Amino acid sequence: MPVDDLWIGELAGMVVAGHNVLVVNPDGEIRAFEDRCPHLSSPLSEGTLDGPLLTCSTHLWEFDCLTGAGINPATCGLLPYPVRVEDGTIQVGFGPAPSGVTEDQ
Numbered sequence: 005m006p007v008d009d010l011w012i013g014e015l016a017g018m019v020v021a022g023h024n025v026l027v028v029n030p031d032g033e034i035r036a037f038e039d040r041c042p043h044l045s046s047p048l049s050e051g052t053l054d055g056p057l058l059t060c061s062t063h064l065w066e067f068d069c070l071t072g073a074g075i076n077p078a079t080c081g082l083l084p085y086p087v088r089v090e091d092g093t094i095q096v097g098f099g100p101a102p103s104g105v106t107e108d109q
């Protein structure tokens with residue numbers, strides 16, 4: 005995905021190598037997570053982004069998209085993917101998740 009297609013304050017969902025990926029641009033830095041709510045698996049790309057606050061559209065669970073941490077409830081979290089911008093393109097990797105991040109609650 006061209007980085008110019010994801011402006012500050014925008015989010016998007018895409019499929020990369022068979023993975024459903026959410027990319028967000030809350031502040032000029034791109035972050036990527038699994039596009040799956042840890043509650044009941046709704047696509048988070050159908051949610052809303054207000055600054056760092058990502059809200060699932062289904063039951064309004066909230067996440068900090070700077071870190072992937074759950075806000076409401078705080079006991080959950082998003083699965084992050086490594087992301088970089090190279091030659092104007094957003095690239096996502098699929099290495100092991102960092103420790104301390106829980107996927108399902």
Ligand code: FES
Nearest residue numbers: 041043044060063
């Ligand atoms: S599926 Fe996201 S809050 Fe329920």
